[in-house]
Amino acid sequence: MRIAYCIGSLAKPGGTETVLASKVNYMAEKLGYDIHILIIEQRGEPLCYKFSDKIKIYDMKVSSLQKGKTIPGVTYLRNISKIRTLYDAKMSEIKPDVIIAVERGYHDFVIPYINPGIPKVREFHFSKGAVRFSAKMMKSHIKRIRYKILYTLLYRQFKKYDKLVLLTKGDQVAENYGDNTVVIENMINPFSESPSLLTNKKVISVGSMNDDRKGFSKQIEIWKTIVKSFPDWTLTIYGDGVMRKEYQSIVDKNNLSDNVIFYGRSNEIPKKLQESSVFIMTSEAEGLPMVLIEAMSAGLPCVSYDCPTGPSDIISDKVDGFLIPLNDEKEFINGLEKLLADEEIRINMGVQALEKAKKYLPESVMPKWQNLFQELTKK
Secondary structure: OEEEEEEOOOOOOOHHHHHHHHHHHHHHHOOOOEEEEEEOOOOOOOOOOOOOOOOEEEEOOHHHHOOOOOOOOHHHHHHHHHHHHHHHHHHHHHOOOEEEEOOOOHHHHOHHHOOOOOOEEEEOOOOHHHHHHHHHHOOOHHHHHHHHHHHHHHHHHHOOOOEEEEOOHHHHHHOOOOOOEEEOOOOOOOOOOOOOOOOOOEEEEEOOOOOOOOOHHHHHHHHHHHHHHOOOOEEEEEOOOOOHHHHHHHHHHOOOOOOEEEEEOOOOHHHHHHOOOEEEEOOOOOOOOHHHHHHHHOOOOEEEEOOOOOHHHHOOEOOOEEEEOOOOHHHHHHHHHHHHHOHHHHHHHHHHHHHHHHHHOHHHHHHHHHHHHHHHHOO
16 A cells, blocks of 8 residues: 655654654554655754654655745745646656645645545544634734634635544534544554553643643642642643743742642653653643543543543543543542542552553554555555
8 A cells, every 4th residue: 555645844843743653654664555755845854753764755845836026825826836736746656545634734725636536635633623712812813813714724625635534523523524534543652651650649731831722720720729638749741832931920929839840841751651640631622632642551540621622532531530521620620639539549540541542552543544545445
């Protein structure tokens, strides 16, 4: 099976890039697939992840197509036409069985219109609920309007693919995508650390701080109550972004600097999870929160708001964690306190969490991709 993936860049690590690297390496090494990756523009930067030597990667250097002065809108449309010609020629050379686009950008206005006869797939690594929330968070009215228009256009393009791959059943059921959708969860790598012993008095949270979508301000408010009954427990938060100083200020004002600790970005999240005993997530919106699955793969019971979308697909309430109605702070505190107070409950839920995480291992997820490719190509 020959598969061509299309992505904007592989210069900086990110969620989509991580999933792509894991997936294509597995396909090339374990399934024997012939994998090709077309990059819009790498700008001479090194690849952000290690890829199998069996995978062929092409920097399409799209910026070289642009000539003359940039005219907003007009230049973009001209580039689309040129990129279609460029990609059509490259795909005719590669002759893939399936073409897959994995993120927003030029590709949605290029891939559906080239090489007729080759099945096209679009992976959507977000959700409509998360898009709506991201728009709501934008302070600039003009940026918000542009963002909404962009996604309106993208949703129309989604219907032009042979298949749209969504991350959660919740998103598929709740939103109107059309009849070309299939749900395939992102996969995690095989567990690299032994499960947590769940004895360290640490609660952990991980996420971007570029805006407050992850709800770290809510976690600080929650911890103001938690610390009264559990002063020897700490909340450790990993991540960075423009909001970090504001979060730290809230912590300092509430005299919580010994109880809520920000550690910035870390390349050792599996190890940090293994050193913790509970994972919490207070997001307003998600696609499929991989960090929640990674926490469960470390054997951590989780407490999460039931935001759109993902947590309800992952957590079985009161079995492997607590699924809390969105922004119900009182119930969140109740669930978290039960885990902190009772080691037996933590251990029992942790065992179930570890079992649940197996659903996202390659041997569970990759057969779904194999079935999709066989359906599209009849091979």
